[in-house]
Amino acid sequence: MEIKVNQGILSSNERTALENKKVFDENGLFVINIMGSPGAGKTTVLEKTIDILVNSVKLGVIEGDIYTSKDAQRIEKHGVPVKQINTGGACHLDAGMVSKVLTDFRLSEIELLVIENVGNLVCPVEFNLGEDIKIAVLSITEGDDKPMKYPLIFRESRAVILNKVDLIDFTDVDMNSLRTDIKRINPKIEIFEVSARTGQGINEWSRWLLEKVKDKNVKNAVN
Numbered sequence: 520m521e522i523k524v525n526q527g528i529l530s531s532n533e534r535t536a537l538e539n540k541k542v543f544d545e546n547g548l549f550v551i552n553i554m555g556s557p558g559a560g561k562t563t564v565l566e567k568t569i570d571i572l573v574n575s576v577k578l579g580v581i582e583g584d585i586y587t588s589k590d591a592q593r594i595e596k597h598g599v600p601v602k603q604i605n606t607g608g609a610c611h612l613d614a615g616m617v618s619k620v621l622t623d624f625r626l627s628e629i630e631l632l633v634i635e636n637v638g639n640l641v642c643p644v645e646f647n648l649g650e651d652i653k654i655a656v657l658s659i660t661e662g663d664d665k666p667m668k669y670p671l672i673f674r675e676s677r678a679v680i681l682n683k684v685d686l687i688d689f690t691d692v693d694m695n696s697l698r699t700d701i702k703r704i705n706p707k708i709e710i711f712e713v714s715a716r717t718g719q720g721i722n723e724w725s726r727w728l729l730e731k732v733k734d735k736n737v738k739n740a741v742n
């Protein structure tokens with residue numbers, strides 16, 4: 520009985536996600552859904568990414584948080600339009616929450632919409648928002664066992680940012696084993712080793728993301 524209820528909720532989310540996707544496509548937006556544990560560095564990576572991409576692509580940001588607007592306030596300082604969603608307790612965003620804030624943006628003026636999900640390695644991945652791709656952020660301080668313990672986020676993500684590599688000497692993380700496990704779960708995933716603190720790897724990741732945005736724009740122009 521419980522299973523049936525869950526299936527009902529998920530398929531209703533899928534329906535709304537498809538509607539969101541249609542709106543994104545009609546407006547030529549490339550949309551990424553950034554997921555990862557609390558404190559993995561999602562917002563810090565995003566801040567650094569915005570600083571690099573701000574002159575190359577028109578950005579918008581949706582910040583998902585359980586209660587506060589702290590992350591949205593951080594993003595606002597970088598001069599891009601940002602809207603906060605507070606889930607009021609839920610451990611993930613859903614497509615309906617995203618749909619409601621879309622009307623607050625001038626979508627035709629945005630090329631890349633970044634959605635930072637609620638900090639959680641498990642729940643967000645089960646709820647599509649209508650995004651083009653999912654991105655996982657894993658801090659290396661979380662440990663190299665995390666991909667095998669929480670495989671779904673790595674299976675579903677198009678890229679993973681291994682953040683906080685500046686702290687490597689203070690951890691016992693085995694980067695080879697971390698990379699091998701991630702590739703075992705998802706052979707096609709892109710892996711970026713990054714320090715949002717020092718800026719290491721941010722250029723490579725940002726260039727890759729920009730390529731994805733341009734690819735979608737080209738495809739839309741052809742169709």
Ligand SMILES: Nc1nc2c(ncn2[C@@H]2O[C@H](COP(=O)(O)OP(=O)(O)OP(=O)(O)O)[C@@H](O)[C@H]2O)c(=O)[nH]1
Pocket residue numbers: 555556557558559560561562563564590637638639682683684685686713714715716717
């Ligand atoms: N040393 C180091 N610290 C980092 C790095 N990236 C982020 N931090 C720090 O890690 C802490 C958490 O970073 P956030 O960007 O807020 O993490 P988050 O994933 O957005 O967290 P939630 O939104 O709460 O889930 C902050 O104190 C950051 O300054 C990094 O590459 N190296």
Ligand SMILES: [Mg+2]
Pocket residue numbers: 561562563590635
């Ligand atoms: Mg954050």
